[in-house]
Amino acid sequence: MQQLFEQIGNYHRLSPEAAEAVSLGFERITLPKNECLVTEGKVCRHLYFLEKGALRGYYQEDGKEITHWFGFENDFVTSFHSFITGQPSVENIQLLEGSILWGIAKERLNELLNQYHEIERLVRIAYEKYYIRLEERFVNAHFKTATDRYEDLLEHAPHIVERVPLGYIASYLGISPETLSRVRGRL
Amino acid sequence: MQQLFEQIGNYHRLSPEAAEAVSLGFERITLPKNECLVTEGKVCRHLYFLEKGALRGYYQEDGKEITHWFGFENDFVTSFHSFITGQPSVENIQLLEGSILWGIAKERLNELLNQYHEIERLVRIAYEKYYIRLEERFVNAHFKTATDRYEDLLEHAPHIVERVPLGYIASYLGISPETLSRVRGRL
DNA sequence: CCGCTTTTTTGACAAATGTCAAGTGTGCCC
DNA sequence: GGGCACACTTGACATTTGTCAAAAAAGCGG
Numbered sequence: 407m408q409q410l411f412e413q414i415g416n417y418h419r420l421s422p423e424a425a426e427a428v429s430l431g432f433e434r435i436t437l438p439k440n441e442c443l444v445t446e447g448k449v450c451r452h453l454y455f456l457e458k459g460a461l462r463g464y465y466q467e468d469g470k471e472i473t474h475w476f477g478f479e480n481d482f483v484t485s486f487h488s489f490i491t492g493q494p495s496v497e498n499i500q501l502l503e504g505s506i507l508w509g510i511a512k513e514r515l516n517e518l519l520n521q522y523h524e525i526e527r528l529v530r531i532a533y534e535k536y537y538i539r540l541e542e543r544f545v546n547a548h549f550k551t552a553t554d555r556y557e558d559l560l561e562h563a564p565h566i567v568e569r570v571p572l573g574y575i576a577s578y579l580g581i582s583p584e585t586l587s588r589v590r591g592r593l
Numbered sequence: 594m595q596q597l598f599e600q601i602g603n604y605h606r607l608s609p610e611a612a613e614a615v616s617l618g619f620e621r622i623t624l625p626k627n628e629c630l631v632t633e634g635k636v637c638r639h640l641y642f643l644e645k646g647a648l649r650g651y652y653q654e655d656g657k658e659i660t661h662w663f664g665f666e667n668d669f670v671t672s673f674h675s676f677i678t679g680q681p682s683v684e685n686i687q688l689l690e691g692s693i694l695w696g697i698a699k700e701r702l703n704e705l706l707n708q709y710h711e712i713e714r715l716v717r718i719a720y721e722k723y724y725i726r727l728e729e730r731f732v733n734a735h736f737k738t739a740t741d742r743y744e745d746l747l748e749h750a751p752h753i754v755e756r757v758p759l760g761y762i763a764s765y766l767g768i769s770p771e772t773l774s775r776v777r778g779r780l
Numbered sequence: 781c782c783g784c785t786t787t788t789t790t791g792a793c794a795a796a797t798g799t800c801a802a803g804t805g806t807g808c809c810c
Numbered sequence: 811g812g813g814c815a816c817a818c819t820t821g822a823c824a825t826t827t828g829t830c831a832a833a834a835a836a837g838c839g840g
Contacts (some may be wrong), residue, residue: 465732467816474735484730490721519717523710526717530706533720534677537727541673544731545652548661549767552797580736582798586820740828759788769828775788 407432410455410508413480417535418528427518428525437501438490441484444499450488452509456481459505460569464577465497476502476566482532483507492495502570552581556589594619597695600667604722605715612683614705615712617697624688630670631686637675639696643668646692647756651764652684660764663689663753669719670694689757739768743776 407429414420420428432455437443444450445459456477464473464487465565474497477483488495489512546558556579559566566575576586594616601607607615624630630648631637643664650672651660655763661684664670675682676699705712733745743766745751753762763773 409677417829431668467736472736476731486721487725490725519714523713526710527706527715528654530717530720533717533724534673537672537720538725540724540727540731544727545661549659549764571816577736584799584817584820585797588797611789758786770788771790771829772827775827778789 407434409457409480409509413455413482414528416526417531420522420524420528424518424524425449431510431514431518433510435509436505436506437507438504439501440584442498443507444485444488444497446493446496446498448488449492450485450495451512453482453484453489453512453515453532454510455508456483456494457506457508459507460502461499461505462502462570462574462575462578463497464501471577476570476574476578478565480568502574503521545568547580552579552585553589553592554587555579555581557593594621594642594695596667600642600669601715604718605711607709607711607715611705611709611711614709618697618701620697620707622694622696624694625691625693626688626728628688629685630688630694631672631675631682631684633683634681635675635684636679637672637682638699640669640671640676640699640702641697642695643670644693644695646694647762648686648692649689649757649765650684651761653675655750658764660761661755663765665752669723684701689761734767738774739766739772740768740779742768743773744780 410432411425411429414425435454437459442487443454444463446465456479458479461477462473462485463475463477463481464471466472475584477499485495485497485499485500487493487497515529519529546562547555550558554557559575566578570578572586572590573583576583581589597619598612598616601612601615617646622641624646630641631650633652645666648664648670649660650662650664650670651658653659662758664686670686672682672684672686674680674684702716706716731748734742737745746766753765757765759773759777760770763770766773768776
């Protein structure tokens, strides 16, 4: 839980009472590799902090699994679309390694948001940072060849290549596994 | 300004005092077509509400202008990366039509966020919705052929095709103008 | 309304990528 | 440690897309 508060401290410092309230809201979750944290078709009502491990978010399209994001230590993860809208999730979140997470129910989080302006600020700042991270990722993929995308990945997120199967990486980059293999062969 | 409050009302209802404070923070801006609202190299310290008109966000890459988003009526627009981080913007925002916007300085907005928990909530909810809109857009572009992308655009945002030059649309879709032309010819 | 500029389309060709199938390498479980 | 399943690579071919250049169409300003 200390790691969670370190990460929270990167966004916005909380008063002791707010920090205490936050700590009471989270529960520790341990899951093995391949287990799913979120499954499509169900409403996602929890937000998670990933203390240790790795995971991927994927959805089905034309009978294929499309991986579109990964999460690693210190990330806040959830099926954001479902969490925010309250609609059933179209994506699944699957553990790529045995992992330790801390989860908080949306209901509980809403209570904290109601009670503490500073927690509302914390969450707003977190959304700002997640928004621009997503925007950066989008811009970095726009108009890029397969080679560009893989090279960008190696430069900005080499840990992904070390921890994630290449098939999922190809999917994440929006290219076929064969193409990724050929790109790797040329580097 | 009524339109601004209607849009704000879609996110979160404000008390009369908060609404009054918000209305005092915004200023009306009228700009002609082709004018730039934001230019690269400068820190963007304003958030804008687009009451009437259209605009695009673009950046330079290898001597080319890459358009990566459009804004229309009722959108909140800014160079989010620069606005949030305080770093110089890498993108430009250019009016595609003569437009009417309402702008608020970041400093003023921060004062409002400090004073009113409900305004903090409003902004958090706005960020949530913008985050999932960006995520949807990303997912809708992932692994898509040029034809798929254009068809998706026609289906989900036909107004873009009506109001934006095709060259910018091609750029936005991540394909060349020639390819867009060929795709259109096949439909 | 005309001339000029900009936008869009078209042709030809090269490069990149996807698909399908098969082969090789790696990892896991018994 | 071996066998099997899974992950990754390779080959061949088809399709898509980009690039360059040129032509056609559309829009704007005087």
